[in-house]
Amino acid sequence: MNDAAGITFPMRPIGFVRTPYGDNSEVPKGPGAEHKAEGVLEIRPDLEAGLTDIEGFSHLIVIWVFDRSEGYDLMVTPPTDDRPHGLFSTRVPRRPNPLAMTIVELLGRDGAALRVRGVDMLDGTPILDIKPYLSSIPAERIGRGWMDEADARRR
Secondary structure (H helix, E strand, O other), X not given: OOOHHHOOOOOOOOEEEXXXXXXXXXXXXXXXXXXXXXXXXXXXXXXXXXXOOHHHOOEEEEEEEOOOOOOOOOEEOOOXXXXXXXXXXXXXXXXXXXXXXXXXXEEEEEOOEEEEEOOOOOOOOEEEEEEEOOOOOOHHHOOOOHHHHHHHHHO
């Protein structure tokens, strides 16, 4: 196994997101959180051609950076449970590599701007990549790990 600690990958945002959230406390979290807020993915003008044909997709995967998060703990207690879990089995923002992924609904495109619904990031958050959402896994086969048990305890 290679020692990955010294490897780095330079990245540059492809754009930034505009959302109604100015502070982390405003973003819905925890059991039953619904992400219905609309926002705009503002893509750099030099990358606009890369958005060609994106309008045909209903949903997009947005890969972004927790740019206002620092440090991390390997064991965390997420807002969806009262028990600690390993960092990598949660979606908490404090991570060794502060990357995040959100699936949004594509509402429309205006040049290099994508209007979307379902944002859960802060206004001005850097976007690293966008991919069309495609899944061949039937919903009934998707496991939710410890979250199913936590949901059952809350009932």
